[in-house]
C-alpha cells in the first residue's frame with residue numbers, strides 16, 4: 001500500500017493531461033496510494049488535511065473503485081461499465097487500464113470536453129447517451145447485462161466502502177491522537193460509509209463525523225431527520241459531484257450507530273475553500289471537496305470547542321484554473 005516502484009512507474013504520461021497506470025500491472029496490489037496528512041492551523045484549530053486529491057486518479061474514489069474492480073477482475077469479468085463522467089468514471093477507466101480490463105463509460109451530453117479527453121486518454125470507450133445522468137445510467141445498466149460485464153456503481157456498494165475505509169486506517173497511523181472530528185463531503189454517501197467503517201476498524205468511537213452537504217443538494221440531513229431516504233427532485237449546486245438525488249440507504253442505520261452531524265454550506269463557501277486551498281497549500285480541487293473544507297474557513301459553529309480535526313481533501317478534477325480565477329474574483333467582489 002506504499003508508493004511502490006510499480007505505482008511510481010505508472011507516472012508516465014501518454015497524453016498531455018493524463019497520467020496512466022501500466023497496462024496489466026500487479027493485479028493484487030492496491031491501486032490507490034497512501035496519501036500525506038498535512039498538518040496546519042486554521043485560527044486556533046489544529047487541522048490535518050488528508051490529501052486524497054493526490055491519488056493517481058485525482059480523488060479518493062480510486063480506493064473503493066480500485067478494490068471493486070479488482071474483485072470483479074479476479075472473478076474473470078472482461079469489461080467494466082459505469083455511468084459517471086466525473087471522478088468515478090475516471091477512476092474506473094484508470095482501474096480498468098491498470099488491470100487490463102476494457103472499460104465503457106456512459107456519459108450524458110452535459111459532460112465537459114476536457115473530461116471526455118481525459119477519460120479517452122486512459123483507453124476507455126466513451127458513449128454519450130441522454131441529456132442527463134439518469135438517462136446515461138439506464139443505458140449503462142443495460143450494457144452491463146452483457147456476459148462477463150460488471151457494472152461499477154459510483155457509491156452504493158459495500159466493497160466500495162471497504163476500499164474507502166483504508167483512508168481512516170492510514171489516518172490511525174498518521175495521527176498521534178484521534179482527532180475530535182473528521183470533515184467529510186457527502187454526495188451519495190459512499191465516502192461517508194467508508195469513513196464510518198474505517199472509524200470502527202481503528203476503534204475511534206469518540207471522533208465525531210461532520211458530514212457536509214451543499215445547501216442546494218442536501219439529502220442526508222432530511223433523510224436522517226425523517227429516518228428514511230428522502231429523494232430530492234432537483235439537486236443543484238456548483239459541487240456537481242455531490243448532486244445526487246438519493247443517498248445510499250445503508251447510511252441511515254450507519255449514521256445512527258455513530259456520532260454523525262450533518263452540516264450544510266453554501267456554494268460560495270465551497271468555492272472560497274477551493275481558492276483558499278490553492279493559495280495556502282498549492283492544491284487544486286473541485287467544489288465538492290471545497291464543501292468539506294468550507295466549515296474551516298467559514299468559522300462554522302459546528303467546529304466551536306474542537307481542538308483537532310481532520311478534513312478529507314477528497315479531491316476531484318472537474319475544475320479548471322479559469323474556474324478558480326473566477327471564484328477568486330467573486331470573492332474579492334463580495
Ligand SMILES: *Cc1c(COP(=O)(O)O)cnc(C)c1O
Pocket residue numbers: 059061087088154155185186187188189190191192241242286288289314315316317
Ligand atoms: C464522488 C465524490 C464525492 C462524494 O462521494 P460520495 O461517495 O458520493 O458521497 C465527493 N467529492 C468528490 C471529489 C467526489 O468525486
